[in-house]
Amino acid sequence: MAAEQKIALEEKKKDELLSWIHEVKTPLTAMRLMIDRLTDQPLKSNMTYEWLRIHLLLDAQLHQSRVRHIENDLFIEKLDLQSIIAKEIKALQSWCMQKGIGFELTLEERTVLSDIKWLSFMIRQVLTNAVKYSHSSDIVIESKQIDEKVMLTITDQGRGIDPRDISRIFEKGFTSTRHHNDDTASTGMGLYLTKKKGADALHMTIEVNSTIDEGTTFTFIKKKKE
Ligand SMILES: Nc1ncnc2c1ncn2[C@@H]1O[C@H](COP(=O)(O)OP(=O)(O)OP(=O)(O)O)[C@@H](O)[C@H]1O
Ligand SMILES: [Mg+2]
Numbered sequence: 001m002a003a004e005q006k007i008a009l010e011e012k013k014k015d016e017l018l019s020w021i022h023e024v025k026t027p028l029t030a031m032r033l034m035i036d037r038l039t040d041q042p043l044k045s046n047m048t049y050e051w052l053r054i055h056l057l058l059d060a061q062l063h064q065s066r067v068r069h070i071e072n073d074l075f076i077e078k079l080d081l082q083s084i085i086a087k088e089i090k091a092l093q094s095w096c097m098q099k100g101i102g103f104e105l106t107l108e109e110r111t112v113l114s115d116i117k118w119l120s121f122m123i124r125q126v127l128t129n130a131v132k133y134s135h136s137s138d139i140v141i142e143s144k145q146i147d148e149k150v151m152l153t154i155t156d157q158g159r160g161i162d163p164r165d166i167s168r169i170f171e172k173g174f175t176s177t178r179h180h181n182d183d184t185a186s187t188g189m190g191l192y193l194t195k196k197k198g199a200d201a202l203h204m205t206i207e208v209n210s211t212i213d214e215g216t217t218f219t220f221i222k223k224k225k226e
Contacts, residue, residue: 014065021062028055048094055091056128063121063193070201074115081110081143081152088124092131100136109145112152112222114202122198125190126154126218134158134215148224155217161210169208170195 028051035051038044066073082105089096089103096102112119130139137157144151159179161169168174175188195206203222210216 014068018062018065021058021065024058028058045094045098049098052092052095056124059121059124060187060189060193063118064189067193067197070118070197074118074201076113076115079112079114079116079119081112082107084116084120084123085141088120088127091124092127096131099131099134101131101134102138104138104140105142107141107143109143109150112150113225114204114222118198118202122194122202122204122220123152123154125194126220129190130154130156130158130216130218137215145224150222150224152220153217154219155215157215160212160214160216161208162212166208166210170206172196 032051035044035047038047085105085107127139134156135158139157140153140155142153142155162176162178165174165177170191171188172192173188174192175186198204199206199220205221207219207221208216209219
């Protein structure tokens with residue numbers, strides 16, 4: 001098959017996948033409204049959790065499909081970190097309650113120039129990891145300005161990352177060497193999309209610090225003016 005035909009076919013498949021995701025989102029939204037009306041609390045909390053899992057998987061797939069056109073998909077504006085983070089925390093609330101996880105927020109610097117869709121996606125990836133890989137402990141979120149740079153840190157007190165894995169966590173499909181067959185729902189795509197795609201396109205850098213069994217800190221760094 002000619003190269004051009006191959007590309008056209010791939011584009012067609014991507015488009016079909018994107019419209020499929022959009023179709024699935026409609027019944028999923030309807031289902032959320034039904035779950036919200038449930039009065040049986042244990043059932044409600046289990047359903048909300050399962051709903052969230054499907055929602056997060058679809059969300060990652062959606063961004064994965066969009067990634068090839070990320071440059072065309074950006075709209076840079078002044079954003080309020082507080083409201084973005086509050087929205088992301090709210091979406092994870094049922095899961096955090098189940099796991100006994102709380103949040104501490106200290107946002108000294110609240111504005112950042114960025115794209116709301118992609119920045120929210122990136123924060124969502126690091127936050128879902130913080131929740132997924134910790135238990136009964138708080139997640140601390142801080143922002144400040146240092147030397148014309150806005151820094152946003154997200155720190156958990158979870159299982160930590162093995163030093164030999166640290167350089168690989170941003171690779172496409174990498175999950176973990178220590179916990180290799182722990183969680184079949186892990187795709188190892190979240191941080192790849194966050195750093196190699198999102199952060200590059202948004203001119204941000206991401207740093208990570210972690211200690212096994214103590215916890216992990218991810219830092220997003222963005223120049224104040226650009
Ligand atoms: N906060 C964290 N604490 C401990 N390990 C982490 C943390 N964040 C990332 N990791 C490790 O890095 C790996 C890659 O993370 P990434 O978000 O890319 O994939 P994932 O969470 O496994 O799957 P998904 O694609 O659903 O996000 C994880 O599988 C995990 O081993
Ligand atoms: Mg993840």
